[in-house]
Amino acid sequence: MAAIWAGRTQPGAAIAVLDGAARLGTKILVAGGGRCNVTHDEVNEHAYSGSTPAAIRKVLRRFDVAQTMTFFADLGVPLKREASGKLFPTSDSAHTVLDALLTASRRAGVVLLHPRRVETVVRTQSGFMVAGPWGQMAAPHVVLATGGQALPKSGSDGHGYRLAQALGHTLTPRIFPALVPLTLPRNHFLCALSGISCDVSLTVKAAGGKSLAACQGALLCTHFGLSGPAVLDISRHFLASQYEQGAEVKLLVNWLPAMEGAEVDAGLAGLGTGTPLRWLRDRLPDRLARALCQAAGVDPAQPGHRLSRASRRALCQYLTSLPLPISGQRGWSAAEVTAGGIPLSELDLATMQSRRCAGLYLCGELCDVDGRIGGYNFQWAWASGYVAGVSAVRG
Ligand SMILES: Cc1cc2nc3c(=O)[nH]c(=O)nc-3n(C[C@H](O)[C@H](O)[C@H](O)COP(=O)(O)OP(=O)(O)OC[C@H]3O[C@@H](n4cnc5c(N)ncnc54)[C@H](O)[C@@H]3O)c2cc1C
16 A cells, blocks of 8 residues: 555655565455455544554544545445445455555556565665565665564564664554454353354453443354454453453453343343243353353253242343453464554654654554454555555655
């Protein structure tokens, strides 16, 4: 994106993209299950974490969703909106997105060189010397668009942070996987429900009970623990809160997010000869309903009027605020994005030029910005890449 806009802004300028990957655009190809969720209908700074909302907004508004849609439509890749607000190519194929970007690069006069991993970028009197096992190249301006650390086999293995640090940048105190599945102890009853998915709400709570973050959406039980959009979305908030406040931070799940706690209690209290399992089956997958009853110490087939008050309370708690004893996360290979990175305070956001090193520009996931699931991370990449590209070529 940066190279395309640099080339379009100053036709004839010498622009080279050096990419260490043997195969370009891996993340575009794997995104959205191979369909590439290019952006979202409603993008604003509140869908992101990391740097301040005001800083993120400044960049996002320079290349908004409408511009992204026009940009791709002009490249022959019209986007369609799905009910969730996510925008995909009408082709339903990520290949069309990648091919369009590669064609646009070539048309803009960009030379794509790969595999050319960059090991060092050194400031010189006239600009920079960029070097790797392939040799070296002098450039008056450099855009670092190396991504973060998620999915390292794609080529984004975190080396970009070292390049930025060597040119005077700092990193946020923590860089950790975000949009990442979470693990439970192996013997946790939810691990036996692999494949079951349902809509839940998840809340991160501090030791004192204060709610720190909440997400709603689908949760997927897996053999290792938890995945699905709601889990991925809450993961960065849970992990960040744990890093900041320690292991006392809790993740709670409400399996019946459409009902108030009192409504659930009243529903169970009014069962009469009906069983908890029958009541729950209307609301949850059968196996999950049984497992929650058993974990709460309640016979799922017992008539409701025989349930003691304590049992009913226990079941109600399991249904509406069950603590999940998260044991870890699945790591960089399973993460969709990186939390943390280069603080936006170290960049001039009107140009994405480094305040630490003149002539250096930074964009994309390398920066301390990570978005929710739904196309937000690509929109950040398009917007920040656009700003870096048009600015770098103007110098
Ligand atoms: C499985 C998965 C699914 C995703 N799905 C979506 C989605 O549907 N929607 C969405 O919005 N976001 C999605 N994301 C996130 C999104 O892909 C990234 O946020 C986005 O690609 C970041 O763009 P970037 O250009 O900053 O970095 P990247 O896309 O990571 O690109 C960085 C490039 O720099 C190259 N590079 C790195 N270091 C060097 C070096 N030292 N020398 C030379 N080259 C180097 C890499 O090879 C790579 O090609 C997904 C991510 C993953 C992992």
